[in-house]
Amino acid sequence: MGTWDIGPFGNDTAADFANALDDAGPEACEALIRGVLVRTVVATGFLSEADEAVAAAALIAAQCPGGQTVVATPYGPETPMPVFPSDLRTLADEALARIAGDEAGPASKWVDPEDWKQW
Numbered sequence: 001m002g003t004w005d006i007g008p009f010g011n012d013t014a015a016d017f018a019n020a021l022d023d024a025g026p027e028a029c030e031a032l033i034r035g036v037l038v039r040t041v042v043a044t045g046f047l048s049e050a051d052e053a054v055a056a057a058a059l060i061a062a063q064c065p066g067g068q069t070v071v072a073t074p075y076g077p078e079t080p081m082p083v084f085p086s087d088l089r090t091l092a093d094e095a096l097a098r099i100a101g102d103e104a105g106p107a108s109k110w111v112d113p114e115d116w117k118q119w
Contacts, residue, residue, distance in 0.1 A: 004094040007058070008073075009071070010075065013051035017052040017055050017056070018033075020032065021033075021079070022078050022079050026079065026082045030082060030085070032059070033056040034088060035051050036095075040095040040099065041098055047098065047102050051100045053099060056092065059077070060084055060089055060092045061090050063084055066101040
């Protein structure tokens with residue numbers, strides 16, 4: 001199906017990333033999330049892991065003050081996430097800025113410009 005929703009897990013790639021987090025277990029989640037964010041920040045050219053990085057950033061944001069603590073979507077991870085170190089917030093912000101600035105990235109999947117803005 002590809003992309004079906006504007007949410008952080010509303011596409012096949014991010015849903016697969018959620019499954020990988022569930023399979024990895026809590027002790028390996030931080031490394032998976034950190035890895036996808038770092039690779040997105042330092043990537044040149046096509047951002048091959050942009051969908052995963054958006055999903056990772058949503059999981060980190062959920063733990064910020066005022067966050068929802070759980071990303072409530074049927075396509076996100078089923079297992080509770082460990083508490084992430086605060087330095088991942090900066091890394092997630094950098095990755096999201098990189099993705100938002102990529103005209104050929106995930107936002108380009110939306111035909112309607114209003115959907116693009118909402119995404």
